[in-house]
Structures are given as C-alpha cells and as structure tokens.
Amino acid sequence: MVTSALSKRVLLLLLAASLMTGCTPGQLPSLQTSPAQSPPPQTPLPTGSPAAPASAPREGGELVAAALGKLPSFDPFGVSKQETALTDFESLAYRGLFTHGPDRSLVPALASGYTIDRTQGKPAVVVTLRRGAAWSDGQPVTVDDVVFTYEIYANPHYYGVWRKWSHLLDGVSPFRAGKAPHIAGITADPKKGTVRFALVRDDVTFLQSLTAPLLPKHQLAGRPIGELDALSRSGRMVGAGPFQVKALAEGAWQFAANSHYDEGKPHLDAVRVVPVPPSRLADEVKAGRIHFSWISPEMAHQLTVVGGEAWIATGPANGYHFLGFNTQSPALQDVAIRRALAQAVSPRAITEESFWGLAAVAKGPLAPGSFAYAPGEMPAYQPEAAAGALARKGYTREKPLVLTLTYPGGNPVRDRLVDSLLKSWSSLPVRIEKKALPAEEFAAAVFGGSKLDLYLYAWKYPDDPTELMQLYHSREKVGELGLNASRYQNRQADQLLERGQLLLPAEERKKVFAAWQQRFAADLPIFPLLALPNRYLVSNRLHGVPQQLETQPFAEIHTWWVE
Incomplete structure (x- = not known):
C-alpha cells in the first residue's frame, strides 16, 4: 500500500520528537539537563581540525565510534524504519544510486547521473550507472540490480519506508495485482548502463527514491520479503558502501x-561501534578507546579539554525549532498580532543565553545549506514596536491578550525555549497560559483539530523543498490527517508549492521556492527560533576528519585514518 496520511503523520511526529532532543539519526538523546540544572561554563574543547600530521595516511587500524547510551536499530531494508534515510552507521555498508550533497540536492553514488526524458509523452527519469561500481563480494553492480531493487520496494508484501514513491511508477498497479511479472515503466539498457523510470505524472518527489539502498539481485533473487528483512537486520545483506558488516553483536x-569500494579501499581496516554511557565518553576518548562520537549541545558545553586528546567537529542541523501560530484562532488571525509577538522575541539572545551559543538562529523552514534556501524577512527584534502594536489593538495590562501556549512537555530543550518566550513577552500586555502535554496528547491536540493559539514544536529540515507541501499547503487540514498545524491558507503560496512539485530545471525550482519563502515570511504562520547543529567529538588520534562534516558524517570515511 502507498504510505498513508496517518503513517505520514506518525513518521513526522517521531522525527520532530528526535529533533527536540537534538539527536542525530541513529543516535540517542543524552545529558538532558534541565534549565535549573544548566551546567556552569567550562573550558571548551577546541573546535576545528588539529594540525595535520607530517606523515602520510597510515594504512590499517580500527576506528572505534561510540553510540551514546545503547546501539541504535539497524535496518537498511527499511521494514521498521520511520525515516526514508539510511542511518549514519547503515551508510557505512549500504548506498543508493544517489545521496544528498551538502546543499541537499542529489549527488551521484552508485549512479553517475540522471536526465529527464519527455519524448514518450509521460515524464521519465533515466539513470546512468557508475562504471566500475561493485558489491562488497566483488560482483559488479548492474542495471538488473536496479530493476530488481525497485520491484522489491514495489512488491505488495513489502511495507517498508522505501515503498513511499513506488505508486508514481507507470505500470506498478498491474505488477502489484499479480497481472504483470514486471513493472512496465522500468526498462533497462545493459549496453548503455541505463535504467528508465516512466512516471504516471510529473512529480519531482520520485527523485528522492533514488537515495534508497540498492539491493544485490545475485544474493536476494527468489527469497521472500521476510528473509530479505532478516538478512538486512543481521547485516548479512551484501552492500556497496566503504565497509561491509562483519558482525552485529549486542555489545558491539x-x-x-570493502576492498571493492569504487572510490578506493579505505585506509582503515575496520570500524567498530560500541555503546558508551554519556558520562564515560570523555574518559574513553582520553584513554584512546573511542575515536569518534556524536555529542549533544549539553555535552559540548560541559566537556573540557581532556589532555589535548580531542576536538569538536560540526555538522548541519537536522531541523529547526519554531513558535507556531494558529492563524485561524480569533486573536491570531491578524498578522499584525502575530508579528508583534515575534518582534518581542530575540532568537539570537535565546541561542546565547539558553544554549551557550551552540545553537544557530533559524530563518525559515529550509536548511541554510539547501539549494533552494532563500528565506523571507522575518520580524526583527523590536520589543518597543511590539508593545506599541498591541496597544493600538486595544490591549492593556488590565485587558491583556490572553493566549495558550501548547507544547510537548518533559524535554530540556523545549523547556528552555518556553522559559525564554515567556521572559520575552513579560513586558507586553499579554497573558500566556502554559499547556504542557505528553507527546501523544500534544499530537492529538495540534493535529487533531483541537482549539489552540500558540504551539511550540520542531520539524526536520526537508531533504527536498517539496516536503513543505505536507506541512503548509492548505489542503493538509488538521483533523483530516493533515499536518498544517498553523491552519495556514494562502492560494498563491499553495500554487507555488504545487508548481515546485513538478520536474522543473533546478534554477526554476529555486525561483519558485524563493517566491514561496517570501510569501510565507510575510504571512508568518510560524516564527522560526533556532536550530541545533550537530557536533562530534573527534580524537586527535583520528585524522582526515574535516572541521565541517556533511549531513551524513561518514560520507568521506574512506579517507580517514588512525595513528
């Protein structure tokens, strides 16, 4: 079945929950310090790569990476996944035809490129395989593997996340119904090394399916879906990443x-991933037992220089925290009121005072590195103007604007944001009633259509801006399994999102989404607050790690080496 609206909601809510704790994919929250227990400032670890060693890269050796708390799930086949992306550790062994580059556009992995073909009426995506690509067992990656992979993901017995886009393939319905042995819309040309995906409609979202892990036909053909799932979870499924799974044990x-890796055999002989309690991480690094680990903002603030043994690398934030306005709430239908509330808040001050300067100011719902990033102008910090605007609307200390702020309770990041917002509004003629709810109740309230005014939440930055359709198009109605929690309605904005979903040239898509971001900022259905960039503790014994890592931190791990 196609991913339902309900499962879409569950997926996005789970992703937002992980953002609330500042987690990176495949990791766990750690050191969740409440505002009252905020750690005192410490001598920070250096940020930025240490001086390069004089010697050439050393061949061999083992990199030991920490999984804070416990080992995460391992499921590249995606049956139990909540997100259509490989986790950091899964990406060590598995790859798709493409991956996401620093600007979140598609960059080649097992493919060398793609083109859009409209010569046969319906739009088609034509992918060319990379020459020399091979599986970890030495078998070549072929166009037959590509066809096999996408027919598995469209199989009626497969219910994993990679099925999400298969309904866009021409001929998928007869295939699923058992009336056709193959999907007619997928055709391969072995001589040219190309695979053509004919689509039922003009829809750029299909391109995101090209990041799904490729499956080895020579190993998996003829096996039932359940067996493929078992091979995936145990790491016994052959991959084409820089490493191959040797063992997935409970403790490591x-x-x-992978000596057959097409970008060159890694300098490292092995990678080992072990669970480490957050409180023990610094000691493990100092002792030389850990070389690399994701760390939370709290940990980055608390860690001190441990004998000059480590430094901190940074990576893009996974998402953004924001203040949401119910634009259909009687008091907040007026954009002037929404703007006044935003003008009283300084995201810059919040990052400095409540997040030790480790957060970045968020300026919109797209990642700053996105190819489509062109944020509109959000309200500047002008508390006097905010007070004046509310006074002109007739609000006074005696007759204040009364609003309820709804948010999922029980998280330090969120609690600090709530405290900062209330402090920002303390001088205004407003009375804010806090309403902290358990995560499930919050979801029911915000997305079930309950009455609310303000809400505090976080969303994952979209890999492609078309994902904004799910959150801000007027047809995504709350109470009807939609996710438009702000009840945002603007026909012009809707039309821009609809046009951006077409298979347009990149420059045209950039213009479309730039116009949408300007419209969005003017209407102000949300006020972006901050984003928490990922941070990684890197041992000085580990070399080749750049100061600024990509969204996928192990993208260049084949060039890393240990002393």
Missing part, C-alpha cells in the same frame, strides 16, 4: 573495509 558492531 564490527565493520570490515
């Missing part, structure tokens, strides 16, 4: 270098 995961 072992990966061995």
Whole structure:
C-alpha cells in the first residue's frame, strides 16, 4: 500500500520528537539537563581540525565510534524504519544510486547521473550507472540490480519506508495485482548502463527514491520479503558502501573495509561501534578507546579539554525549532498580532543565553545549506514596536491578550525555549497560559483539530523543498490527517508549492521556492527560533576528519585514518 496520511503523520511526529532532543539519526538523546540544572561554563574543547600530521595516511587500524547510551536499530531494508534515510552507521555498508550533497540536492553514488526524458509523452527519469561500481563480494553492480531493487520496494508484501514513491511508477498497479511479472515503466539498457523510470505524472518527489539502498539481485533473487528483512537486520545483506558488516553483536558492531569500494579501499581496516554511557565518553576518548562520537549541545558545553586528546567537529542541523501560530484562532488571525509577538522575541539572545551559543538562529523552514534556501524577512527584534502594536489593538495590562501556549512537555530543550518566550513577552500586555502535554496528547491536540493559539514544536529540515507541501499547503487540514498545524491558507503560496512539485530545471525550482519563502515570511504562520547543529567529538588520534562534516558524517570515511 502507498504510505498513508496517518503513517505520514506518525513518521513526522517521531522525527520532530528526535529533533527536540537534538539527536542525530541513529543516535540517542543524552545529558538532558534541565534549565535549573544548566551546567556552569567550562573550558571548551577546541573546535576545528588539529594540525595535520607530517606523515602520510597510515594504512590499517580500527576506528572505534561510540553510540551514546545503547546501539541504535539497524535496518537498511527499511521494514521498521520511520525515516526514508539510511542511518549514519547503515551508510557505512549500504548506498543508493544517489545521496544528498551538502546543499541537499542529489549527488551521484552508485549512479553517475540522471536526465529527464519527455519524448514518450509521460515524464521519465533515466539513470546512468557508475562504471566500475561493485558489491562488497566483488560482483559488479548492474542495471538488473536496479530493476530488481525497485520491484522489491514495489512488491505488495513489502511495507517498508522505501515503498513511499513506488505508486508514481507507470505500470506498478498491474505488477502489484499479480497481472504483470514486471513493472512496465522500468526498462533497462545493459549496453548503455541505463535504467528508465516512466512516471504516471510529473512529480519531482520520485527523485528522492533514488537515495534508497540498492539491493544485490545475485544474493536476494527468489527469497521472500521476510528473509530479505532478516538478512538486512543481521547485516548479512551484501552492500556497496566503504565497509561491509562483519558482525552485529549486542555489545558491539564490527565493520570490515570493502576492498571493492569504487572510490578506493579505505585506509582503515575496520570500524567498530560500541555503546558508551554519556558520562564515560570523555574518559574513553582520553584513554584512546573511542575515536569518534556524536555529542549533544549539553555535552559540548560541559566537556573540557581532556589532555589535548580531542576536538569538536560540526555538522548541519537536522531541523529547526519554531513558535507556531494558529492563524485561524480569533486573536491570531491578524498578522499584525502575530508579528508583534515575534518582534518581542530575540532568537539570537535565546541561542546565547539558553544554549551557550551552540545553537544557530533559524530563518525559515529550509536548511541554510539547501539549494533552494532563500528565506523571507522575518520580524526583527523590536520589543518597543511590539508593545506599541498591541496597544493600538486595544490591549492593556488590565485587558491583556490572553493566549495558550501548547507544547510537548518533559524535554530540556523545549523547556528552555518556553522559559525564554515567556521572559520575552513579560513586558507586553499579554497573558500566556502554559499547556504542557505528553507527546501523544500534544499530537492529538495540534493535529487533531483541537482549539489552540500558540504551539511550540520542531520539524526536520526537508531533504527536498517539496516536503513543505505536507506541512503548509492548505489542503493538509488538521483533523483530516493533515499536518498544517498553523491552519495556514494562502492560494498563491499553495500554487507555488504545487508548481515546485513538478520536474522543473533546478534554477526554476529555486525561483519558485524563493517566491514561496517570501510569501510565507510575510504571512508568518510560524516564527522560526533556532536550530541545533550537530557536533562530534573527534580524537586527535583520528585524522582526515574535516572541521565541517556533511549531513551524513561518514560520507568521506574512506579517507580517514588512525595513528
């Protein structure tokens, strides 16, 4: 079945929950310090790569990476996944035809490129395989593997996340109904090394399916879906990443270098992933037992220089925290009121005072590195103007604007944001009633259509801006399994989102989404607050790690090496 609206909601809510704790994919929250227990400032670890060693890269050795708390799930086949992306550790062994680059556009992995073909009426995506690509067992990656992969993901017995886009393939319905042995819309040309995906409609979202992990036909053909799932979870499924799974044990995961990796055999012989309590991480790094680990903002603030043994690398934030306005609430239908509330808040001050300067100011619902990033102008910090605007609307200390702020309770990041907002509004003629709810109740209230005024939440930055359709198009109605919690309605904005979903040239898509961002900022259905960039503790014994990592931190791990 196609991903339902309900499952879409559950997926996005789970992703937002992980953002609330500042987690990176495949990791766990740690050191969740409440505002009252905020740690005192410490001598920080250096940020930025240490001086390069004089010697050439050392061949061999083992990199030991920490999984804070416990080992995460391992499921590249995606049956139990909540997100259509490989986790950091899964990406060590598995790859798709494409991956996301620093600007979140598609960059080649097992493919060398793609083109859009409209010569046969319906739009089609034509992918060319990379020459020399091979599986970790030495078998070549072929166009037959590509066809096999996408027919598995469209199989009626497969219910994993990679099925999400298969309904866009021409001929998928007869295939699923058992009336056709193959999907007619997928055709391969072995001589040219190309695979053509004919689509039922003009829809750019299909391109995101090209990041799904490719499956080895020579190993998996003829096996039932359940067996493929078992092979995936145990790491016994052949992959084409820089490493291959050697063992997935309860206390440690072992990966061995893939000598057939098409970008060159890694310098490292092995990668081992072990669970480490957050409180022990600094000692483990100092002792040389850990080389690399994701860390939370709290940990980055608390860690001190441990004998000059480590430094901190940074990576893009996974998402953004924001203040949401119910634009259909009687008091907040007026954009002037929404703007006044925003003008009283300084995201810059919040990042400095409540997040130790480790957060970044968010300026819109797209990642700053996105190819489509062109944020509209959000309200500047002008508390006097905010007070004046509310006074002109007739609000006074005696007759204040009364609003309820609804948010999921029980998280330090969120609690600090609530405290900061209330402090910002303390001088205004407003009375804010806090309403902290358990996560499930919050979802029911915000997305079930309950009455509310303000809400505090977080969303994952979209890999492609078309995902904004799910959150801000007027047809995504709350109470009808939609996710438009702000009840945002603007026909011009809707039309821009609809046009951006077409298979347009990149420059045209950029113009479309730039116009949408300007319209969005003017209407102000949300006020972006901050984003928490990922941070990684890197041992000085580990070399080749750049100061600024990509969204996928192990993208260049084949060039890393250990002393």
